[in-house]
Amino acid sequence: MRWLRREEWSWWHAGLLLGLLNMAAFYTADHYLAVSTTFSRAAGMAVGVVAPTHVAANLYWQKVNPIVDWQFMLVLGIPLGxxxxxxxxxRAVTFTTQLPDLWVNRFGTSSARRWTLGxxxxxxxxxxxxxxDG
Amino acid sequence: MGPLEITGSAKLVLGLLTGILFGFILQKGQVTKYQKIVSFFRLTDLTVLKVLMGGIVAGMVGVYLMYDLGLVKLHIKPTVLGANILGGLIFGVGMLLLGF
Structure with a gap:
């Protein structure tokens, strides 16, 4: 259990576990670990709110349906994990809007620039x- | 043989659990940290490379073993060098502009 509480794992612990998790995903869900299709589906859902007929007629979204699937749930799980x-x-996880020093040194503290570059x-x-296609 | 056939909401729960483990491992492996990501691009700390390459290599060997045992199906995507390389470059630029 102390291992679970460690701040960081060595690279090969994390790497090996990622490999094992991918194997589990292939076996249990016939999927590989990937996230980007979910964003295409979510875009379809968002557009569907204002223009459902456009989404229904779109050839891409007919193939990649804007639905919640295994990968969509995977993406939701990542921040939780x-x-x-x-x-x-x-003891506590703090959420901050403070920018990393390196980023500030390069781009400054202008919040307009922050939003634009973000x-x-x-x-x-x-x-x-x-x-x-990754 | 072949992969398990789990469907419906059980498959969604499975996806969520897999995602929780995925996020957990990425966080413990430091891959979620801006400092580590930037240091990888500047070649001053290769943690991100080591974790991800470790994952890819372990996964490659493991998945292929399971494939030979008839437990999984492969999902092979076409190699389109131009799109792969250009996409990767754009992705990398985006990641560093983001700042997180």
Whole structure:
């Protein structure tokens, strides 16, 4: 149990467990560990709120239905697991809006710039992940 | 043989549990930390690389073993080098712009 309370695991503990978890996912759910399709599905749900006929007619969303599936639940589980891991190694987990020093040194403290780069970075991450089919 | 056939809400619960374990391991492996991610890109701390490569290698060997035993199906995606490389580069830039 002390191992579960440790602040960090060695890289090969974490790596080995990720490999085992992927094996379990293949066996129990016929899925591999991946997250990005969930964001495409969630986009379909969001668009569906304002334009359901558009979503229904969209060829991509006809193939990748905007529904909650195994992977969608996986994505919801990730922050829960990460919180649990952090909580086990400290008395309380604090949430902060404080920026990392490295980021501030490069981009400054302007909150407009923070929002812009945050949004831009998110678009890049989403677009890149889907383009690379990863 | 082949993977288990779990369906309906049991499969959703399974997904949530798998996700909780996934997040737990990523957090304990330090992969969720901005400092570690930036240090990987600057090549000053390769923890992120080691954890993820360790996971990939262990998973590759393990999944292939299970495949030979007839326990799992493979999900092979096409290799499209241009899209894979360009997508990876854009993803990396995005990750560092984000700041978390």
């Amino acid at each position: 990460a919180y649990l891991a952090a909580r086990l190694s400290q 949004l831009l970075g998110g678009i890049f991450v989403g677009f890149g992940a889907r383009l690379a």
